[in-house]
Amino acid sequence: xxxxxxxxxxxxxxxxxxxxxxxxxxxxxxxxxxxxxxxxxxxxxxxxxxxxxxxxxxxxxxxxxxxxxxxxxxxxxxxxxxxxxxxxxxxxxxxxxxxxxxxxxxxxxxxxxxxxxxxxxxxxxxxxxxxxxxxxxxxxxxxxxxxxxxxxxxxxxxxxxxxxxxxxxxxxxxxxxxxxxxxxxxxxxxxxxxxxxxxxxxxxxxxxxxxxxxxxxxxxxxxxxxxxxxxxxxxxxxxxxxxxxxxxxxxxxxxxxxxxxxxxxxxxxxxxxxxxxxxxxxxxxxxxxxxxxxxxxxxxxxxxxxxx
Amino acid sequence: xxxxxxxxxxxxxxxxxxxxxxxxxxxxxxxxxxxxxxxxxxxxxxxxxxxxxxxxxxxxxxxxxxxxxxxxxxxxxxxxxxxxxxxxxxxxxxxxxxxxxxxxxxxxxxxxxxxxxxxxxxxxxxxxxxxxxxxxxxxxxxxxxxxxxxxxxxxxxxxxxxxxxxxxxxxxxxxxxxxxxxxxxxxxxxxxxxxxxxxxxxxxxxxxxxxxxxxxxxxxxxxxxxxxxxxxxxxxxxxxxxxxxxxxxxxxxxxxxxxxxxxxxxxxxxxxxxxxxx
Numbered sequence: 001x002x003x004x005x006x007x008x009x010x011x012x013x014x015x016x017x018x019x020x021x022x023x024x025x026x027x028x029x030x031x032x033x034x035x036x037x038x039x040x041x042x043x044x045x046x047x048x049x050x051x052x053x054x055x056x057x058x059x060x061x062x063x064x065x066x067x068x069x070x071x072x073x074x075x076x077x078x079x080x081x082x083x084x085x086x087x088x089x090x091x092x093x094x095x096x097x098x099x100x101x102x103x104x105x106x107x108x109x110x111x112x113x114x115x116x117x118x119x120x121x122x123x124x125x126x127x128x129x130x131x132x133x134x135x136x137x138x139x140x141x142x143x144x145x146x147x148x149x150x151x152x153x154x155x156x157x158x159x160x161x162x163x164x165x166x167x168x169x170x171x172x173x174x175x176x177x178x179x180x181x182x183x184x185x186x187x188x189x190x191x192x193x194x195x196x197x198x199x200x201x202x203x204x205x206x207x208x209x210x211x212x213x214x215x216x217x218x219x220x221x222x223x224x225x226x227x228x229x230x231x232x233x234x235x236x237x238x239x240x241x242x243x244x245x246x247x248x249x250x251x252x253x254x255x256x257x258x259x260x261x262x263x264x265x266x267x268x269x270x271x272x273x274x275x276x277x278x279x280x281x282x283x284x285x286x287x288x289x290x291x292x293x294x295x296x297x298x299x300x301x302x303x304x305x306x307x308x
Numbered sequence: 309x310x311x312x313x314x315x316x317x318x319x320x321x322x323x324x325x326x327x328x329x330x331x332x333x334x335x336x337x338x339x340x341x342x343x344x345x346x347x348x349x350x351x352x353x354x355x356x357x358x359x360x361x362x363x364x365x366x367x368x369x370x371x372x373x374x375x376x377x378x379x380x381x382x383x384x385x386x387x388x389x390x391x392x393x394x395x396x397x398x399x400x401x402x403x404x405x406x407x408x409x410x411x412x413x414x415x416x417x418x419x420x421x422x423x424x425x426x427x428x429x430x431x432x433x434x435x436x437x438x439x440x441x442x443x444x445x446x447x448x449x450x451x452x453x454x455x456x457x458x459x460x461x462x463x464x465x466x467x468x469x470x471x472x473x474x475x476x477x478x479x480x481x482x483x484x485x486x487x488x489x490x491x492x493x494x495x496x497x498x499x500x501x502x503x504x505x506x507x508x509x510x511x512x513x514x515x516x517x518x519x520x521x522x523x524x525x526x527x528x529x530x531x532x533x534x535x536x537x538x539x540x541x542x543x544x545x546x547x548x549x550x551x552x553x554x555x556x557x558x559x560x561x562x563x564x565x566x567x568x569x570x571x572x573x574x575x576x577x578x579x580x581x582x583x584x585x586x
Contacts (some may be wrong), residue, residue, distance in 0.1 A: 018428030029444050036444060136576075140569035142520050144527050144540075145561030148547055152558070156551045243433035247524055251547070261436075262528055265443045277440045281432040288431070 004296060012289045019281040023274060024067050028060075036270035039081055050080075071278075081269040090257065090275055096166065097256030100249065101241045103176030108183035108237065113230065115184075116191025117218060120199060131188070138185040143244055147178035147251035164253035179248040183237045190233050194226035228298055235291035239284035324570035324577075331567060335386040342380035343368070346537050350375035355553040370555040372546065378559055381537035385560060388526075388538040389567065392449070393518040396456035401511050403457065404464025409495050409503075411465070412472025423469060426462040434459045438521060442530040449532050452525055456518055467510050471503035505582040512578050516571030523564055539564050 027036070034050045042050075051057060055066060070077065076086040115131055122128040154174065155163035162171050198204060199222070207217055242257075249258035257276055264272040334341065343365060350371070353362045358370040358378075369378040411422040429437070441455045475481060476499070484494050525531035526540025534541055539560035546556030 014424065015428055015431050018424065019432055022428060022432070023440070026441055026444055029441070136572065137565075137569065140516065140565055140572050142523055142561065142564050142568070144524065144543060145557075145564060148543065148550060148557050149561065152550055152554050239433045243435035246435060246439065247527065250528060261439060265439070265528075265530065270443060273440055273443050277432065277436045280436045284433060285431050 001296075005293065008289055008292055012285050015285045016282060019278065019285070020068065020071060021064075023278060023281075024064055027270075027274065036268065037080060039268060076275045076278075077271045079269050079271055081264075081267050082272075086271050086275050089272055090260070090279065093255065093257045093260050096254065097242070097245055097249070097258065099172065100175055100179060100245055100254055100256055101238070103172050104180035104183065104241050104244075104248075105237070107176050107180030108187050111180075112184040112187030113191045116188040117195055117222070119188065119192040120195035121214065121218075123196065135185045135188050138181045141181060143178050143182065143247050144251050146181055147174070147248055150174045150178060151251070166254060175248050175252040175254050178251065179241060179244050182244065183240060186233060186237060187230065190229050191226060194229045195222050198222050198225050228295060231294050231298065232291050235284075235287035238287045239280065242280045242283060324573040327566055327570040328574065331386050331563075332390060334383050335390050338383045338387055342377075342383050344377035344380040346376060346380040346384040347535050348376065355549060355556075357553075358555050369559050370553065372542070372556045373549055373553070378542075378555060381542055382539070382559055382563055384537040385539045385542060386563070386567075388449070388532050388536065389519050389522060389564070392452055392456070392522040392532075393515050396453045396460065396518050396522075397511050397515050399453065399457035400460040400514070401464050401507070404461035404466075405468045405500075405507060407461065408465035408468025408470075409472045409499060412469045413476055413491060413495055413499065422465070426465045426469075429459075429462040430466075435521070435524065438525065439528070439530065442525060447525075447530050447533055449536075452522060452531050455525075456521055459521075460514060460518070463514065464507060464510055467506055468503060471506055472499055475499055475502055509575060509579040509582055512571060512575035516568040516575065519564065519568055519571065 034047050034054065034056060037054070038046060038050060055063060058066075074087070076090075078084070079086050079089055082089060115135070119128045119131050119135075150161075151163045151174065154161045161174055162168075163174075165171055195218075204217065204221065207221060245256060245258035246261050247258070248254065249256050250262050253259065257279075261273055261276050264270075264276075344367075350362070351374070353360065353367065353371050353375040355373060356362075356367055356371045356375075358368060360367045360370060367377050367379070369382065372378055372381070407422050407426070411419045438455050438459045441458060442451060445451045445455065481494060481498050484498050489497075522531055523538070523540035523543075526538040527544045529541070529544065531540055532538045534545075542560045543557045546553065546560075550557055
């Protein structure tokens with residue numbers, strides 16, 4: 001187990017290092033990143049001064065190690081647009097995005113998994129086909145369209161829910177659904193195929209022959225064994241949610257990291273954008289490691305497979 | 309596969325293909341079929357509902373906040389969606405397949421480096437990677453295609469790599485190699501034709517995703533710039549008038565939904581036919 005953890009942790013470190021390097025090079029794709037760091041009103045003298053402050057007159061490789069060093073010391077830099085520490089700007093928004101992601105995850109899991117079970121149990125029947133179509137529709141709906149449609153129907157026409165902003169639980173409902181729909185579809189599909197897999201096994205048939213009722217069978221046998229694919233997909237879905245938050249937060253004026261990203265691009269506050277992208281990547285990498293570890297705790301075969 | 313006789317139900321069951329095809333035709337012949345110039349403003353006909361008529365010309369899907377015809381902009385917008393999606397799929401597919409095949413066939417250190425690179429790209433959420441790159445390069449038609457290609461090539465590389473590994477030890481490949489074929493020749497003649505099926509499935513599913521990404525970037529103001537009509541930017545500007553003029557936002561949304569749904573259905577059916585692409 002220790003060896004497995006070390007191995008997996010090492011891989012994650014390499015990925016983190018790679019992501020940082022990639023972001024460094026993307027930043028320099030434009031040739032001169034100073035233009036990205038200053039507001040449009042900056043004068044030529046400002047630009048020159050900034051170049052020296054940032055050490056852009058140094059060779060690329062020196063700059064690269066300086067960039068790495070800053071990140072290791074957890075120094076994300078200072079936003080010249082907002083005149084504040086980048087970490088302070090970001091951290092104030094994190095709880096909002098977590099709230100939204102949590103809401104979306106709840107929607108996706110609490111609806112997606114049961115729907116998947118129902119689809120598997122009613123396979124071949126009309127209800128299963130209808131659900132399949134619904135899932136496919138959810139998968140093809142752009143989040144900004146489903147979001148705006150909900151605003152139109154429930155916010156403008158029916159006046160049931162607030163159209164934008166934060167504050168009460170009611171504010172959280174529509175954004176969570178908009179963000180959660182795509183993951184809901186994924187969970188339903190994964191659960192369906194996992195349960196179908198289990199259903200074809202001998203123990204299910206013998207349990208059924210013994211007269212175990214369906215509800216008990218699902219709760220005690222099927223769900224436990226179908227859990228592995230659901231856990232592993234959760235890591236992926238988490239990063240999907242973070243990325244989707246950019247659009248959903250823009251639609252609902254939800255003041256989290258996603259809205260901050262869009263605002264920062266508009267304000268040419270590149271350091272903030274860069275920090276959010278790094279954060280998103282790190283969360284993704286971390287979630288994948290966590291899923292692998294959880295996975296190996298549930299199913300020791302995974303851990304042993306690496307040793308051959 | 310045998311040739312089936314024509315039947316109405318068979319014809320109808322292909323509806324995703326017909327939607328896609330009619331959008332392609334509409335996009336190709338846009339200048340000939342649009343009722344209005346998509347960029348022509350008419351301030352006397354602002355925010356008019358679907359079916360509104362002005363001086364003998366009908367705004368079938370209504371007009372937007374500048375009095376431009378929504379239907380005409382929708383048709384022109386199809387051009388952007390389809391062109392960006394098609395070009396970015398071709399570009400990312402070409403790069404990804406090349407990288408994946410090279411890694412799977414050459415093995416050794418190039419395999420390690422290339423596949424590590426793939427892992428790194430895949431660990432940044434795609435939309436975030438696209439956003440940061442557009443933020444650096446600036447928006448615009450060409451840049452959006454480049455960004456989407458940069459973001460999505462690893463997806464093809466993964467599949468091409470796995471497929472190449474599975475096939476590289478087969479006797480006919482070994483034989484070609486033994487007879488002195490160059491690696492390029494082996495890859496192009498012996499390996500590519502045998503792995504192209506699953507890759508086409510990936511490409512079809514990616515096509516739908518690229519349509520969504522392009523619309524998303526345009527929605528955020530990072531895609532093709534106004535006044536050029538694109539579905540994402542139509543929805544983003546129409547959003548401000550949602551309470552009074554829902555048609556500006558809803559019609560591009562429906563078009564987008566149908567296009568993506570069609571692409572996904574075609575991909576699904578394709579993958580049932582060929583075997584799993586993942």
